[in-house]
Each structure stands twice: as C-alpha cells, then as structure tokens.
Amino acid sequence: xxxxxxxxxxxxxxxxxxxxxxxxxxxxxxxxxxxxxxxxxxxxxxxxxxxxxxxxxxxxxxxxxxxxxxxxxxxxxxxxxxxxxxxxxxxxxxxxxxxxxxxxxxxxxxxxxxxxxxxxxxxxxxxxxxxxxxxxxxxxxxxxxxxxxxxxxxxxxxxxxxxxxxxxxxxxxxxxxxxxxxxxxxxxxxxxxxxxxxxxxxxxxxxxxxxxxxxxxxxxxxxxxxxxxxxxxxxxxxxxxxxxxxxxxxxxxxxxxxxxxxxxxxxxxxxxxxxxxxxxxxxxxxxxxxxxxxxxxxxxxxxxxxxxxxxxxxxxxxxxxxxxxxxxxxxxxxxxxxxxxxxxxxxxxxxxxxxxxxxxxxxxxxxxxxxxxxxxxxxxxx
Amino acid sequence: xxxxxxxxxxxxxxxxxxxxxxxxxxxxxxxxxxxxxxxxxxxxxxxxxxxxxxxxxxxxxxxxxxxxxxxxxxxxxxxxxxxxxxxxxxxxxxxxxxxxxxxxxxxxxxxxxxxxxxxxxxxxxxxxxxxxxxxxxxxxxxxxxxxxxxxxxxxxxxxxxxxxxxxxxxxxxxxxxxxxxxxxxxxxxxxxxxxxx
Numbered sequence: 050x051x052x053x054x055x056x057x058x059x060x061x062x063x064x065x066x067x068x069x070x071x072x073x074x075x076x077x078x079x080x081x082x083x084x085x086x087x088x089x090x091x092x093x094x095x096x097x098x099x100x101x102x103x104x105x106x107x108x109x110x111x112x113x114x115x116x117x118x119x120x121x122x123x124x125x126x127x128x129x130x131x132x133x134x135x136x137x138x139x140x141x142x143x144x145x146x147x148x149x150x151x152x153x154x155x156x157x158x159x160x161x162x163x164x165x166x167x168x169x170x171x172x173x174x175x176x177x178x179x180x181x182x183x184x185x186x187x188x189x190x191x192x193x194x195x196x197x198x199x200x201x202x203x204x205x206x207x208x209x210x211x212x213x214x215x216x217x218x219x220x221x222x223x224x225x226x227x228x229x230x231x232x233x234x235x236x237x238x239x240x241x242x243x244x245x246x247x248x249x250x251x252x253x254x255x256x257x258x259x260x261x262x263x264x265x266x267x268x269x270x271x272x273x274x275x276x277x278x279x280x281x282x283x284x285x286x287x288x289x290x291x292x293x294x295x296x297x298x299x300x301x302x303x304x305x306x307x308x309x310x311x312x313x314x315x316x317x318x319x320x321x322x323x324x325x326x327x328x329x330x331x332x333x334x335x336x337x338x339x340x341x342x343x344x345x346x347x348x349x350x351x352x353x354x355x356x357x358x359x360x361x362x363x364x365x366x367x368x369x370x371x372x373x374x375x376x377x378x379x380x381x382x383x384x385x386x387x388x389x390x391x392x393x394x395x396x397x398x399x400x401x402x403x404x405x406x407x408x409x410x411x412x413x414x415x416x417x418x419x420x421x422x423x424x425x426x427x428x429x430x431x
Numbered sequence: 432x433x434x435x436x437x438x439x440x441x442x443x444x445x446x447x448x449x450x451x452x453x454x455x456x457x458x459x460x461x462x463x464x465x466x467x468x469x470x471x472x473x474x475x476x477x478x479x480x481x482x483x484x485x486x487x488x489x490x491x492x493x494x495x496x497x498x499x500x501x502x503x504x505x506x507x508x509x510x511x512x513x514x515x516x517x518x519x520x521x522x523x524x525x526x527x528x529x530x531x532x533x534x535x536x537x538x539x540x541x542x543x544x545x546x547x548x549x550x551x552x553x554x555x556x557x558x559x560x561x562x563x564x565x566x567x568x569x570x571x572x573x574x575x576x577x578x579x580x581x582x583x584x585x586x587x588x589x590x591x592x593x594x595x596x597x598x599x600x601x602x603x604x605x606x607x608x609x610x611x612x613x614x615x616x617x618x619x620x621x622x623x624x625x626x627x628x
Contacts, residue, residue, distance in 0.1 A: 059463075060462060061463055062455075062471075088475070228472070231472065231473065232471065232498045233455060233469075234462070234468075234495070235458070235461070235462025235463060235469045342497050343496075343497050345496040346496040346501075349435075421501070
C-alpha cells in the first residue's frame with residue numbers, strides 16, 4: 050500500500066480491507082486493539098505494521114471483549130481508536146460497546162460480515178448483522194451504523210465514521226462484508242490536505258469549572274482527555290453532569306434523552322444515502338453493501354430494456370434515513386429490497402412506508418452474492 | 432472499448448498454482464499503470480493446495496458496478512477440472528486459453544493451447560512460475576493491458592530476488608502467444624455444435 054501522504058495523486062490497486070486501513074490512518078486513527086478473524090484479519094495485519102510507523106499503537110488482545118475495552122480506554126486518553134472484527138467477534142464487542150455509548154466515547158468498530166449464526170460461514174459474505182449492529186448491546190442506546198460497498202467507499206466512509214464519532218461522541222459501526230473486504234479495485238485516494246477531519250471538542254474552561262457531561266447547544270459535552278488536567282469520572286452507570294452515578298429520576302431522564310437527541314439533532318449530517326437514476330424512476334431498488342453494486346448493474350440493465358428503474362443506496366443504515374427513503378417510497382410504485390439476510394433492512398423500510406408503496410423482498414442466505422440477474426428479474430416482473 | 436462495456440478475464444486452476452497472484456498482477460497492470468477501471472475478485476475458501484481456485488479481473492472504461500464476472504471474455508484454465516467447471520460461463524466470442532501440459536480435453540476449438548507448466552519447467556527452470564508464463568500469454572491475447580504496464584506491476588508484486596525469474600517467465604508467455612494467429616480460430620466457442628445442428 051502506498052503512503053496516503055504522497056503529494057502526487059496516483060492510482061493504486063487496493064483491497065477493501067486495505068482501504069479501510071488507509072481511511073483510518075488518514076482520519077487520524079492512532080490506536081488499534083483487536084483479535085484476528087476471517088474475513089477482517091487484513092485490517093489488523095496491515096495496521097500492525099502501519100501504526101507503529103506513524104507513532105501509533107497496535108495491540109493484539111486476548112479476545113474481542115478486551116479489544117473493545119482497550120479501544121475505549123485509548124479514546125478516553127485522547128487518541129482516535131478502532132477495532133475490526135467479524136461475526137463471532139462482533140458478538141463479544143457488544144459487551145463493552147454499551148459502555149462506549151453511555152460514557153459517550155468516540156470510537157470506530159469495523160464488522161466485516163460473514164455468514165452466521167455462530168462460527169457460521171467464515172469465508173462467505175453475508176449481511177446478517179444489520180439489526181445486531183443497531184441493537185446488539187442492551188438498553189436504549191444511540192449508535193451510528195454505516196455500510197460500505199466499494200474500495201473507494203471503504204476509504205471515505207471510514208473517514209466519515211471517525212468524523213461522526215468525534216463530532217457526536219459516539220461509537221460508530223462500519224458494516225462491510227467479505228466481498229467488499231477482498232475485492233481489489235484501482236482507486237485514486239485524495240491528498241491528505243483535501244480530507245476534512247473533525248476532532249473532538251476539548252474544554253476551554255478552567256479545570257475546576259469542568260463538568261464532563263454538561264449539556265450544551267450541540268448536546269455533545271466537551272471532552273477532556275485523561276492527563277489533560279481535568280478531573281474526569283467515567284462510569285457505565287447512568288450519571289449526572291459530573292460523571293458520577295445518579296438515582297435521580299429527573300437527571301436520569303435528562304441524560305438518557307440527551308444522548309439520543311444529540312444524534313437526532315445531527316440527522317442531516319449523519320443520514321447518508323446515494324441515488325442513481327432516481328430522477329424519473331417508477332421502480333426503485335433499495336440496497337446497501339456489496340449488494341448495492343449488483344443492484345446498480347440491474348438498474349442499468351433495466352433502463353436498457355426501457356424500465357424506469359433507479360437505485361437508492363443506503364450508506365447510513367442507522368439512524369435509519371427515514372426522510373430520504375420516505376421520499377422515494379412516495380415516488381415509486383414498487384421498491385425492491387435485495388439483502389443477504391432474511392429481510393433485516395426491508396423490515397425497517399416497511400416500518401416507514403406510509404405511502405403504500407409495494408415492498409418486494411429478495412433474500413439470499415447461501416453465502417453467495419446476489420447477482421444483477423436476480424434483481425433484474427424482479428424489476429422486469431413487478 | 433466503449434465506456435460502459437466490460438472485458439472480463441477469469442483465471443482458473445488449482446490452489447497453489449498462483450492463480451490469484453496472476454490475477455492481482457493483471458489487475459495492477461491495468462488499473463495502476465493503464466488508467467482503466469479494474470475490479471479483481473477471487474474464490475475465497477478453506478481449500479488450500481489442490482482445491483479448485485478462481486480469480487477474476489473485470490476491466491472497463493467507466494466505474495465498475497457488479498464486481499464479479501458476468502460473461503467471461505477470456506478464460507484461462509490451468510487444470511482440466513477448472514476448464515470443465517468454468518467453460519460454460521464464457522461468451523460465444525470469448526477465448527479459452529489452456530495449459531496444454533494439464534488440460535487434454537478441449538471443450539471448444541476456439542481455444543489456445545500453450546504448455547505453460549512445461550515452458551516454466553524447461554525454459555525457466557521452475558514449475559512455480561507457470562502462472563507468470565500464463566499471465567504473459569493472457570496479457571498479450573486479451574489486448575487489454577500494455578505489456579510494459581504488466582511487467583511493472585509484476586516487478587512490484589513478486590518477492591524480492593525473484594524478479595528476474597518471474598520477468599523471464601512473463602516474456603516466455605508473451606513470446607508463445609505471439610505465435611498464435613487468433614484470426615484462424617472459429618468465430619464462436621460453440622461453432623462446431625451450431626454446425627452440427
């Protein structure tokens with residue numbers, strides 16, 4: 050992999066997992082803790098070489114529970130941190146993920162989806178972890194889930210994930226899959242100077258005035274790093290403005306509502322969808338991840354047959370981009386939702402469908418990528 | 432090539448023959464040095480040596496949507512098993528290229544037979560580089576990559592100390608392919624069957 054700081058932009062051939070590494074380093078990630086697992090291992094493997102080169106830290110932990118703990122610790126110390134895993138490891142991540150949500154710790158978790166449940170299909174693609182990414186850890190918690198579909202996406206969405214996690218003090222999950230992870234594509238990465246990076250806001254009040262969980266107009270408290278000289282208590286218990294556990298009903302309600310509304314205030318910034326050929330579409334395909342690429346092909350082929358088809362690609366899966374999807378459901382008579390699971394996202398789409406648009410599911414759970422032909426068949430027969 | 436057209440190459444053989452490496456070098460040659468859009472995928476599974484192995488390279492003038500092959504323009508088969516398994520995905524005007532050291536039964540006359548493994552063993556001295564001999568031939572026959580770009584990609588991807596051997600293998604493949612006159616081949620991979628009908 051070439052250095053991303055190279056002044057001359059050059060086209061390079063990268064694998065999806067390599068591009069995630071490049072994106073993380075460009076975003077300023079300087080800490081990785083993880084445990085290798087197929088098909089995410091390349092991310093750890095490459096970072097174990099690249100991070101020390103830029104003064105960062107790489108730790109291979111004993112498991113994914115500890116990995117997530119280390120990531121949260123690093124972030125609290127002021128370093129942008131991430132981990133990468135797949136299926137079974139993602140189950141273990143959930144334990145400490147909730148801590149990241151309640152303590153409002155910025156961090157990025159990559160889950161390269163493989164077939165499940167359990168050890169399942171280690172070398173095959175899947176999209177079976179979509180609802181788990183949203184609801185895997187217990188309690189009413191806020192979370193951001195993004196999906197990647199190409200090598201270029203792996204780079205830019207990883208940067209976006211770090212930016213969102215820093216801006217909203219929240220764990221951000223990136224869902225990739227085996228196809229995206231191992232596909233090599235020629236890409237031109239932007240120069241470092243062209244990339245917009247967001248760093249967490251640090252307190253500028255004197256240390257004795259600092260309240261680590263005090264609300265402000267953004268709903269996101271300023272975050273001091275351990276060692277900055279600000280007293281800072283962090284707990285997984287529901288806490289007051291000072292970070293200490295509380296049993297006060299008013300304080301509890303205020304706190305829990307704030308960590309949700311800080312995300313809803315940012316919907317415009319967080320909810321990303323891309324569209325192709327949607328201007329005059331009567332039939333739309335709503336897809337994400339590697340399946341979105343099959344869908345794009347199907348939509349282009351359908352146009353050649355005279356069918357007004359378009360693609361809505363979900364980059365943000367959660368918070369679910371309801372407003373954008375609703376617009377397209379009102380525009381089209383049919384929405385086709387192809388997924389490598391039994392309908393985890395089509396359920397979300399059905400939930401927001403108030404326009405009475407017909408939703409057609411297409412599901413594949415045999416470890417194979419959905420082909421354009423399968424989607425085209427639906428487009429031409431609905 | 433028209434901007435949204437695709438040219439698809441499938442490299443196939445058995446695990447350990449360097450099928451994936453050949454495809455990666457091809458993709459690198461096309462993508463990084465020739466400024467075309469390229470997408471490379473491979474079979475990814477628990478089978479190591481001996482299992483069926485396949486890797487694909489899709490080339491286009493515009494960004495590539497579906498990353499895998501749809502209808503193959505050029506199929507390289509380094510074993511009989513791979514030839515039998517993947518032949519049916521080839522376009523009617525596609526081209527089959529086989530390692531005649533290992534593929535004895537040809538499903539079509541629209542094919543090019545070159546003894547890649549034998550050339551690697553006898554000319555280069557290592558069977559190991561049969562994949563690069565094949566890559567040279569595929570690179571020449573597909574007409575989708577500059578041979579200079581292909582060599583640059585190869586030199587940047589192979590282990591240090593093996594550059595010369597691999598480069599010689601690539602050139603041996605190119606030279607063998609130069610001897611082939613594609614115009615003499617039947618127009619369709621299915622032509623003989625069609626004639627019978």
